[in-house]
Amino acid sequence: MRTVTAMALATHLGPTVAVTAVATLLALASGVGAGRTVLVGLAVLAGQASIGWSNDWLDAGRDATVARADKPTVQGLVTPARLRAAALAAVVLAVVLSLALGPAPGVLLLGVVAGGWAYNAGLKRTAASMLPYLVAFGLLPAGVVAAAPGTPVAPWWLVAAGALLGGAAHLANVAPDLEDDAATGVRGLPHRLGATVSALVAAGLLGAASLVLVLGPAGPPSAVGWVALVVAVPALVVAALAGTARFRAAAFPAVMLLTVVDVVLLLVGGGAVQ
Numbered sequence: 539m540r541t542v543t544a545m546a547l548a549t550h551l552g553p554t555v556a557v558t559a560v561a562t563l564l565a566l567a568s569g570v571g572a573g574r575t576v577l578v579g580l581a582v583l584a585g586q587a588s589i590g591w592s593n594d595w596l597d598a599g600r601d602a603t604v605a606r607a608d609k610p611t612v613q614g615l616v617t618p619a620r621l622r623a624a625a626l627a628a629v630v631l632a633v634v635l636s637l638a639l640g641p642a643p644g645v646l647l648l649g650v651v652a653g654g655w656a657y658n659a660g661l662k663r664t665a666a667s668m669l670p671y672l673v674a675f676g677l678l679p680a681g682v683v684a685a686a687p688g689t690p691v692a693p694w695w696l697v698a699a700g701a702l703l704g705g706a707a708h709l710a711n712v713a714p715d716l717e718d719d720a721a722t723g724v725r726g727l728p729h730r731l732g733a734t735v736s737a738l739v740a741a742g743l744l745g746a747a748s749l750v751l752v753l754g755p756a757g758p759p760s761a762v763g764w765v766a767l768v769v770a771v772p773a774l775v776v777a778a779l780a781g782t783a784r785f786r787a788a789a790f791p792a793v794m795l796l797t798v799v800d801v802v803l804l805l806v807g808g809g810a811v812q
Contacts, residue, residue: 541616544613545591548616553590554583554589556791557582557586557678560804560805561578561579562579562582564682565578565579565686568683568685568686570682570687571686571687574639574685577639577685578639578682580635581636581638582630582647582678584628584631584632584635585628585648585651585654586593586654588626588628588631588654588655589654591624591625591628592625592655592658592659593654594610595618595622597609597658600722604721604722606718616667628635632647632648632732638653639685640685641802642683642684645684646655646680647677649674650675650677652672653670653674654674657670662726663724663725664725665730666727668726668727669801671704671705671708672701675703675704675707676697676700676704677697678695679699679700680692680697683696693754694754695754696807697752698750698754699751699754699800699803699804700742701806702746702750705743706740706774707739708727708735709736709739710740711734713728713737715726716733737777738778740777740793741774741793744777744793744800745770745774746802746805748770751763751765751804752764752766755807755809760804762801765805766799770796773792773796775793
């Protein structure tokens with residue numbers, strides 16, 4: 539059981555579950571259908587697990603160097619070789635499940651997986667570290683919507699909002715590890731921007747995603763959209779302070795609130811696609 543638990547944690551369990559849940563709910567909202575929605579969820583889960591396992595496999599040496607106590611490899615619960623085998627098996631499963639949905643959704647969903655692997659394989663160390671997140675999170679709603687009967691094309695605002703959320707996710711995900719990353723030679727975009735600027739950019743991306751999701755669909759904004767914008771404005775101000783030591787604790791809940799608001803708007807937008 540310890541090994542099973544460690545393998546689950548090595549998928550980066552929180553983000554993996556969150557991305558899979560959002561993709562599954564978006565599939566339901568977009569009229570994909572019950573059976574194909576399950577297939578979408580399984581395909582996304584396999585892809586996200588492969589990304590998480592490949593990350594911990596490729597970073598095992600770095601994690602040991604900085605004594606990352608939260609990593610199963612550092613704790614001695616799993617070996618890099620086991621993670622490598624699991625990551626490769628999961629990516630094969632992701633290919634099979636994704637293509638079972640059809641060529642268009644399959645290629646789009648596999649683009650998400652490719653973006654994650656590209657990040658792990660080296661882009662995380664460059665100034666282009668945000669690029670895989672922008673591409674992958676933009677492709678995710680496009681792939682989910684394409685899985686609906688008739689293979690519809692996701693509207694531009696749904697794809698753009700996904701990409702903006704991806705950019706914000708990258709900055710928020712890296713923020714706690716800036717010092718450890720710097721100690722092992724990783725200098726992605728957040729490291730080059732610094733904590734303060736990264737927080738401001740992340741808040742701006744979340745705010746932009748909110749605006750795109752509210753104003754992008756045809757017709758006037760819905761009541762849900764107006765409420766979301768009212769909630770988002772003060773949350774944006776607080777979230778922008780995440781890069782300062784004094785307000786960091788208060789900023790984290792604001793970032794989470796903005797993320798939830800944008801996810802709700804994303805799901806509402808998926809319903810508008812039908």
